[in-house]
Amino acid sequence: MCTRAVYLGPDDTVITGRSMDWVEDMxxxxxxxxxxxxxxxxxxxxxxxxxxRYGSVITAGYDAGTTDGMNxxxxxxxxxxxxxxxxxxxxGSRPLISISTWAQYVLDCFGTVAAAVxxxxxxxxxxxxxxxxxxxxxxxxLALSDASGDSAIFEYVGxxxxxxxxxxxxxxxxxxxxxxxxxxxxxxxxxxxxxWLPGTNRAADRFARASFYIEAIPKTSxxxxxxxxxxxxxxxxxxxxxxxxxxxxxxxxxxxxxVADHKHRVYYFDSATSPNAFWVxxxxxxxxxxxxxxxxxxxxxxxxxxxxxSSFEPAEPFAFLSAQDG
Numbered sequence: 001m002c003t004r005a006v007y008l009g010p011d012d013t014v015i016t017g018r019s020m021d022w023v024e025d026m027x028x029x030x031x032x033x034x035x036x037x038x039x040x041x042x043x044x045x046x047x048x049x050x051x052x053r054y055g056s057v058i059t060a061g062y063d064a065g066t067t068d069g070m071n072x073x074x075x076x077x078x079x080x081x082x083x084x085x086x087x088x089x090x091x092g093s094r095p096l097i098s099i100s101t102w103a104q105y106v107l108d109c110f111g112t113v114a115a116a117v118x119x120x121x122x123x124x125x126x127x128x129x130x131x132x133x134x135x136x137x138x139x140x141x142l143a144l145s146d147a148s149g150d151s152a153i154f155e156y157v158g159x160x161x162x163x164x165x166x167x168x169x170x171x172x173x174x175x176x177x178x179x180x181x182x183x184x185x186x187x188x189x190x191x192x193x194x195x196w197l198p199g200t201n202r203a204a205d206r207f208a209r210a211s212f213y214i215e216a217i218p219k220t221s222x223x224x225x226x227x228x229x230x231x232x233x234x235x236x237x238x239x240x241x242x243x244x245x246x247x248x249x250x251x252x253x254x255x256x257x258x259v260a261d262h263k264h265r266v267y268y269f270d271s272a273t274s275p276n277a278f279w280v281x282x283x284x285x286x287x288x289x290x291x292x293x294x295x296x297x298x299x300x301x302x303x304x305x306x307x308x309x310s311s312f313e314p315a316e317p318f319a320f321l322s323a324q325d326g
Contacts, residue, residue, distance in 0.1 A: 002080040003237040005214040006170040011221035014262040017234040021252040026061045030296035036289030041097030044324035048095035052108035055287025062133045064321040065100030073111030074147035074262040077103040085139035087156040095125040098323035113150040128323035147262040174203035206237040276305040284309035293317045
């Protein structure tokens with residue numbers, strides 16, 4: 001499930017696109033969270049606690065966790081599935097956070113990838129992974145990108161945190177682990193190029209296609225063309241609605257796609273079940289401290305087009321999936 005790719009164009013044009021592939025409708029909605037919110041890690045008495053430094057617009061999964069989003073500084077966080085994920089053991093000394101809050105913590109606290117890497121490299125908390133609302137394991141890895149074009153991939157495998165940090169890490173999919181994905185992609189680059197690309201919906205093949213096309217599309221500072229090109233790449237690696245593979249969660253239908261324009265701070269949303277894509281300029285969304293939390297309801301078939309910022313309505317924030325008992 002899921003593919004993420006970062007476009008690096010001229011004149012500080014940076015655009016991150018991702019698809020969300022899942023075995024069922026996640027009841028996703030968009031939320032606008034102002035800066036100054038008091039947060040905790042939804043993991044019981046030892047939960048990490050923080051106050052959001054940046055406002056953000058995010059897409060929630062099951063209204064129980066942040067799966068994707070962009071903050072006021074232009075930092076984008078994306079959670080993708082990784083069956084091999086195995087988080088570090090609780091040593092009893094560090095604060096705890098539920099994985100449902102992992103991406104939101106980063107969006108709340110950091111304006112750049114480098115700042116997030118510097119803070120998270122020392123593992124200031126233990127990530128706990130409660131079972132998802134549909135009963136699936138919360139085996140996930142995290143991708144970050146920022147307005148400078150910097151990227152980082154965070155994976156916990158065998159209880160060890162691995163970070164790949166640099167502009168070159170533009171693409172991420174699912175299994176196998178990232179080092180192996182990079183090796184597979186080098187193989188396809190050596191034999192494919194313009195003449196051959198793997199065409200299945202498996203994660204390794206989507207990685208190869210996304211890597212090729214994100215480089216092949218024209219490099220332009222025309223935001224409209226660049227956004228359309230990136231959305232084309234993400235649609236190219238999407239899985240048609242209705243296609244799933246039993247016992248292989250890495251192959252699931254694409255439910256929605258997002259494209260984030262880091263330079264202009266605009267968050268685009270493209271549903272697999274809607275005739276229209278729409279967008280949310282963060283500048284048009286009240287994210288100042290003291291502003292209410294707002295929600296854009298998508299669950300239930302609502303259709304939006306164009307600038308949807310004015311359609312957000314005040315709402316009580318959702319409760320992040322708790323890891324207290326997990």
